[in-house]
Amino acid sequence: MATQRIPDVESGRRLPDAMLADLRHLLGARLALGLAEREQHGRGESYHATQAPDAVCYAESTEEVSAILRLCSAHGVPVVPFGAGTSLEGHVSAVRGGVCIDLSRMTRIIAVRAEDLDVTVQAGVTRIQLNEELRATGLFFPIDPGGESTLGGMAATRASGTNAVRYGTMRENVLSMTVVTADGEIIRTSGRARKSSAGYDLTRLFVGSEGTLGIITELTVRLYGIPETISAAVVPFETVEAAVASVVSIIQYGIPVARVELMDTRTVQATNRYCGLSYRETPTLFFEFHGSPGTVAEQIAMTKELTADHGALDFESASDPDTRATLWRARHAVHYAVQAMRPNAKVWSTDVCVPISSLTRCIAETQADIASASFFISIVGHVGDGNFHLGLVIDPSDPAELEEADGINDRLIRRAIGMDGTCTGEHGIGSGKIKFMELEHGRAVRVMQAVKAALDPANILNPGKVLPAA
Structure with a gap:
């Protein structure tokens, strides 16, 4: 049967009539075409503009995902997978429209x-x-x-x-x-x-x-x-450089810390305000230690000694679950705490990762670069593995701020890659960091493009993400 294409009134794009009929038959009420629901599936948690798909399919099994993809493949319709919508680099934006497959109901x-x-x-x-x-x-x-x-x-x-x-x-x-x-x-x-x-x-x-x-x-x-014993510690410093240098020593000594997180002064201020806490507003490390009672005690003692050698202002440890839960709730709330420092703004969240020996220099040079920024910027990171983040709190409708933020982000990434690091330690590429792929990987990008072409020759799977156009 010939495929007739009809307009989707709310989006202004077109989807095949026959395909829509097949999707309705397959999914029933789990096919969503309303504008609000589609827009919800076209944005993540960062500054990237919303780009809505033409339809949202709520799948409940592998077989349903397979059936949807067979339909999309037959009609040449792009497909964007969606989980919880927490991505930071435009991963879920439907840059070419098409169908969003929401997997959030696949919870078995x-x-x-x-x-x-x-x-x-x-x-x-x-x-x-x-x-x-x-x-x-x-x-x-x-x-x-x-x-x-x-x-x-x-x-x-x-x-x-x-x-x-x-x-x-x-x-x-x-x-x-x-x-x-x-x-x-x-x-x-x-x-x-x-x-x-x-x-x-x-x-x-x-x-x-x-x-x-x-x-x-x-x-x-x-x-x-689950570890027999879990303990946490909060360790403030005068400077970010001193805090990071202490972490480098801890990792090089082989102390098996489970977590070590950095917040700079601005991030601690934002977190205190947002979460109603009273941490000392200075660069701070948050540790967690896992193991038997004896090994945890040994880890704490060695960490306390090494942080003191690097000028720690205090070392407050706690093993009770409530204190630990409060600490990590505060850490996980950083994105929203930073965003709350400027109402109606959005966070341009970016991350890099460098070899641990280069971390102190990379953060110090980044601090110098952002010192005169016209908007609030936080530094936070999983510094135990060389990964840190900037949260640039911007007005996305202001071209001057977007240009300034883009410049800071560009210099950060070039700095990290120049230290044999990467443009992203964990956020991913999405659409936001495609322009850095060749800088980081060189001709290896051609190999990636060949893999993509072999597995997705029609380029329907999340097009416009990860790789530059071949």
Whole structure:
């Protein structure tokens, strides 16, 4: 039957009439065409402009995702996957319209295998949901980027977060995935063995691909035992440089801290105001230690000594759960705390990662660069693995501020890449950092483009993301 194309009145774009009919038959009320719902699915948590899809499909199974992709492939319609909408680099913007596949209703925990220390879940399961389910087993999933992120989205963006210094990123913790390819084929990337030499490592290929090579619908991830003892510490310093230098020493000494987070003075001020806290308003490190009572006590003692050597103003440790929960709630609220410093503004959130030996210099040079900025800027970071973030609080409607922010971001990234670092440690590329891919990867970008062309020849999977046009 010939495909007739009719206008979508609210968006002004066009979708095939036959395709819409098939989607309605497949999904019923789970096909959304209303403007408000589509706009909600065309924006993340940062300054990027909303770009709404033409339709939102709420999938509930791998088979439904496959059916939707077969339809989109047949009609040449772009597809954008959506988890929780917490992305920061324009990952969910529908730059060419098309269909958004919302995976947030795929929330089934398929199998917990405590004896193997792994679990298989649907892509819409969140880390908080998973850890609530695991609590009775004595196990937990440690990757914690903040927010109520879905595991599928975390795998797609190769997320990490506050625990990465000890437990690694999603790259190290995803064992296997079920992925739907551009033509609707369902594949499993690997088995659950902890190592394999059989063929290409497709799991690592799809982790971090941001929905441009396939849509992740299920994943198997590693689990860990809940530590017998957990303790936290808050350590203020006179300067950011002193704080970061102490972290470099701690990592080089091999102290297995679970978390070490930095907030500069402005970030502590914003967090105090937003969360009703009273931390000393000076550059501050927040630590967490995991292990047996003896090993935690040893970690704390060594960390206290090393931070004192670098001029720590205080060292306040706490093991009670309420104090620790307050500390990490404050850390996870940073994005909104910083945004609240300027009503009606948006946060241009950017991140880089450098080798740990270059971290102090990179942050010091960045501080000097942003000292005269015309708007509020925060520095916060997972400094235990060389990763830090800037939060530039801007008015996105002001061309002068956008130009200034773009310049700061550009210099930050060129500074990090010049130190053999990366333009993003965990936010991903999305559409916001495509222009830096060739600077960082050179001719390797051509190899990535060849992989993309092989797996998605019609370029329907999250087009306009990750890679520059070939």
